[in-house]
Amino acid sequence: MTIIKKYLIWLRNIIIWILERRILLLCLLVLGFVFCLLCFVWKSELAIRIAGFSLQVLGLGVALRNLLNLKKMFKLKSYFETLKDWLPRFPKMKPVSMVVDGVVPAATATAKGTRESWMPDNPDQSIGDRIKKIFINLDYLKQSQKKTTEKINQNQRKLEQDIKREGEKTRTALQENQATTKKLFVDDIPLNLCGLVWLFIGLVMGTFSAEIETCIPKILG
Numbered sequence: 001m002t003i004i005k006k007y008l009i010w011l012r013n014i015i016i017w018i019l020e021r022r023i024l025l026l027c028l029l030v031l032g033f034v035f036c037l038l039c040f041v042w043k044s045e046l047a048i049r050i051a052g053f054s055l056q057v058l059g060l061g062v063a064l065r066n067l068l069n070l071k072k073m074f075k076l077k078s079y080f081e082t083l084k085d086w087l088p089r090f091p092k093m094k095p096v097s098m099v100v101d102g103v104v105p106a107a108t109a110t111a112k113g114t115r116e117s118w119m120p121d122n123p124d125q126s127i128g129d130r131i132k133k134i135f136i137n138l139d140y141l142k143q144s145q146k147k148t149t150e151k152i153n154q155n156q157r158k159l160e161q162d163i164k165r166e167g168e169k170t171r172t173a174l175q176e177n178q179a180t181t182k183k184l185f186v187d188d189i190p191l192n193l194c195g196l197v198w199l200f201i202g203l204v205m206g207t208f209s210a211e212i213e214t215c216i217p218k219i220l221g
Contacts, residue, residue, distance in 0.1 A: 023190040023191055023194050024190070024194070026194065027194040027197055027198070030055075030058070030198065031197075031198075031201065034051050034054075034055065037051065038051060038212075038216065039216055039219075039220060043213075043216065044213065045209045045210055045213045048205050048206075048209040048212050048213055049205070049206055049209045051202075051205060052201075052202040052203070052204070052205030052206035052207075052209065053202065053206060054202070055198045055199065055201055055202030055205065056198070056199055056202035056203060056206065057202075058195070058198050058202075059195040059196060059197070059198035059199030059200075059202060060195070060199060061195075062191060062192065062194065062195030062198070063192065063195050063196075063199075066191070066192060068080075120133075
């Protein structure tokens with residue numbers, strides 16, 4: 001039982017190891033299927049041409065897939081959506097007249113006055129009344145300074161929150177751009193190479209189909 005378990009673990013590790021290069025495995029499986037088909041099932045020049053054309057279409061399909069997904073990676077409209085928006089805007093023979101009714105009313109602004117608490121000095125009043133006005137004015141200055149300080153602190157806290165929020169947005173955008181760039185220039189390279197291999201072999205098979213038909217029996221012996 002222990003030996004069987006070890007073999008199962010070994011087989012699982014082999015499968016995981018193979019799947020790490022699944023693009024290469026897919027490329028080889030397709031080429032192996034075409035080779036077996038031409039060598040053992042359908043042995044003719046027409047079959048070689050059809051197989052070559054199929055590989056060309058498959059390679060072009062892989063290239064077109066990455067090309068069509070290019071805009072999607074950057075969260076832009078796809079080519080189909082752009083075409084769908086472009087076709088209805090075909091110029092018509094008779095232009096559509098546009099009638100604008102009414103006049104846009106001018107914006108009115110009302111200024112709400114603020115009640116001043118400052119009391120001006122009057123030399124004709126008594127010293128006690130003038131001192132009383134001084135204390136009232138000092139109290140007014142304190143209240144104004146307090147409101148101004150509170151407003152400045154509130155604006156400062158809001159500014160710090162906005163800076164923090166914008167920093168988080170910037171970091172998120174940079175991470176998304178980095179992931180998109182990595183997928184575009186790194187992750188899709190094996191699939192693109194696989195498509196190029198299929199396209200190249202398909203072109204060779206379509207061009208030299210007669211020579212390949214002659215060589216297959218010699219290769220098989």
